[in-house]
Amino acid sequence: MMPHAIRRVYVARRARTAASVAIAFVGTALLAVAAKPAWAAYLAKGLPGINPAVLCTGIVAMWLVGLFTYFAARAVDEHRFAVAMSKLVMPGKDVNADVERLSHENPDQAARDMAHRLEVRSSAWPVIAAAVLVPVTALYAAAIYRAGGWPVIAEFEASVAVHAKALLACAGVGTLIAFAMTKRTMRLPIVGPMMMGLAIATSAGALFSLWLVPIALILATVALVVRRLRIERDLLQAEDPAAGSEIWTIRGFIRQLRQAGGAAIARVRKIRRRRLVIGGVAAVAAVAGALVLVPAKPARVTTQVKVATANQKVVTATVVTEPTGSKSMVEIHAMNDGRVGLRITLDIADDLPVSVPSLAGMANVPPMWNATVRITQIEGLGLVVSPFGGSEDMKNISVGEAITVTHANCGMGESPFGFRAQGAPGHYVLFVEPTLAPVGC
Numbered sequence: 001m002m003p004h005a006i007r008r009v010y011v012a013r014r015a016r017t018a019a020s021v022a023i024a025f026v027g028t029a030l031l032a033v034a035a036k037p038a039w040a041a042y043l044a045k046g047l048p049g050i051n052p053a054v055l056c057t058g059i060v061a062m063w064l065v066g067l068f069t070y071f072a073a074r075a076v077d078e079h080r081f082a083v084a085m086s087k088l089v090m091p092g093k094d095v096n097a098d099v100e101r102l103s104h105e106n107p108d109q110a111a112r113d114m115a116h117r118l119e120v121r122s123s124a125w126p127v128i129a130a131a132v133l134v135p136v137t138a139l140y141a142a143a144i145y146r147a148g149g150w151p152v153i154a155e156f157e158a159s160v161a162v163h164a165k166a167l168l169a170c171a172g173v174g175t176l177i178a179f180a181m182t183k184r185t186m187r188l189p190i191v192g193p194m195m196m197g198l199a200i201a202t203s204a205g206a207l208f209s210l211w212l213v214p215i216a217l218i219l220a221t222v223a224l225v226v227r228r229l230r231i232e233r234d235l236l237q238a239e240d241p242a243a244g245s246e247i248w249t250i251r252g253f254i255r256q257l258r259q260a261g262g263a264a265i266a267r268v269r270k271i272r273r274r275r276l277v278i279g280g281v282a283a284v285a286a287v288a289g290a291l292v293l294v295p296a297k298p299a300r301v302t303t304q305v306k307v308a309t310a311n312q313k314v315v316t317a318t319v320v321t322e323p324t325g326s327k328s329m330v331e332i333h334a335m336n337d338g339r340v341g342l343r344i345t346l347d348i349a350d351d352l353p354v355s356v357p358s359l360a361g362m363a364n365v366p367p368m369w370n371a372t373v374r375i376t377q378i379e380g381l382g383l384v385v386s387p388f389g390g391s392e393d394m395k396n397i398s399v400g401e402a403i404t405v406t407h408a409n410c411g412m413g414e415s416p417f418g419f420r421a422q423g424a425p426g427h428y429v430l431f432v433e434p435t436l437a438p439v440g441c
Contacts, residue, residue: 002108005235007081010115013122013232014077019070020125023062027132030058031171035164037384037394040157055157059140062133085111112236119232123187123225124178130221131174135167135214136160142210146352158353158386158394162422170214177222192226195219320356325349328356333431341433346380348425356419359387359434365407365415370439373419373432376402380428386420387434397430408439 033039033054040054047054088107139160143151160167180186199219205212319329326349333343346354357363365371365388373387375397382398388407395403409415419432 002085002111003238005238006108006111006115007078009232009235010081010111010118011074011077013115013118014080015070015073017118017122017125018073019066020129022069023066023129023133024125026058026062026065027129027136027171030055030062030136031132031164031168033058034160035168037161037396040161040394053153053157055160056153059136066129066133081111081114084114115232115236119187119229120182123229124181126225127174127178127181127218127222128171131171131178131218132167134217134221135170138214138217139163139167158384158420158422161394162351162353162384166211170211170218173215174218177218181222181225186222187226187229189226189230192223192230195223195226199223322349322352322354324352326352326354328354330356335431339433341374341431344419344430344432346421346428346430348421348423348428350425351422353420353422358418359432362417362434362436365409365417365436367409368439370406370408370437371415371417372404372406372435372437374402374404375433376431378429378431380426381424383421383423383428383430385430387418387432388416410439 033043043054044052047057085107088110140151140156143156143159185191196219199216202212202219203216318331319327321327327347329345331343331345332340334340342359344356348354359373371388375385375387375395377383377397377399380399382396384394385397385403386394387405395405397403407415417434421428421430
């Protein structure tokens with residue numbers, strides 16, 4: 001009788017491959033849209049709602065499509081495996097030919113060969129899927145951490161658009177590693193601990209560059225895949241027909257945790273006390289060093305300063321200092337052609353978005369009103385700006401260029417009305433002209 005473990009390995013590898021392929025294709029489309037804001041604006045026209053979130057929808061779609069494909073593939077491949085095994089032993093029209101064929105046919109070995117042929121694809125595709133899924137998910141987790149809760153969707157989408165090249169680079173690194181996984185050497189059991197150690201060492205470099213975190217997660221994915229392959233190889237060698245027929249239960253899971261905990265305690269007891277003391281002191285020193293190297297996160301500071309204009313008229317300017325060190329100053333300013341608006345000076349310290357919470361003293365667009373914002377960049381490199389907080393409002397602007405963004409609030413609630421900019425560290429100056437007018441929705 002064939003061991004159940006062979007069927008479980010075959011089904012798991014097929015389902016893992018199918019889910020990874022689905023995530024890889026959806027993730028590639030997401031990164032392509034993130035790199036082209038015009039494509040995001042075009043897709044936003046086909047989504048419901050006033051301010052549809054194209055990129056966030058793509059991220060959620062990756063998770064949902066991956067999960068649905070995994071469970072659907074398991075159901076389909078259970079049937080496919082049963083059909084394949086039935087064909088091996090199904091009699092034909094010629095009895096003598098059937099006797100000769102069945103005397104050399106071994107269904108157990110044929111099933112093992114089917115599962116072994118899936119090893120390469122079931123190890124390479126999950127790495128590609130992790131390369132497109134993990135970095136953007138980590139970026140969203142970082143946005144939740146910075147916001148202390150659910151982040152502003154428009155701000156997160158602007159962050160994804162700005163970091164599109166870095167996300168594509170992470171996907172490229174994962175693709176290269178996936179090609180390496182097609183070689184037998186990269187799938188050996190010894191590679192798992194090596195990749196996990198390399199992932200831990202890479203994550204330690206996050207003190208200097210946060211983009212090492214997704215690389216570390218991709219390396220950790222490789223370690224988990226290699227470990228899973230080792231377990232599946234052991235299952236394929238099983239001869240007991242009951243192997244792999246175990247049903248997952250809460251009681252059994254608790255029993256496994258107790259056994260794992262007991263084994264870990266037994267291993268620790270075998271270690272000499274001197275080594276434990278030295279290791280503990282080294283761990284405490286590493287944590288203390290990290291706390292010293294990482295500066296405390298300051299609070300956001302808003303101050304009012306007096307600024308003298310060219311005609312010696314003193315006006316009040318609002319200066320906002322972000323926790324990351326970026327600064328924004330808003331002052332009333334008159335251009336040479338007589339236009340009066342807001343002069344926004346940005347000193348960006350990193351690649352995180354800088355926010356001005358309100359324009360002309362207003363933080364929201366009232367219901368049944370239309371807001372128009374004309375933005376002209378005077379100094380600095382290119383920026384991605386968003387005055388209303390929607391994905392379709394994200395615009396690229398450069399020195400000497402003027403863009404106009406309009407938003408009609410046809411709902412019953414108030415829409416966000418502020419200014420967000422994201423770009424390379426540097427000094428920027430923009431002239432913003434916000435206007436409000438009634439709108440008939």
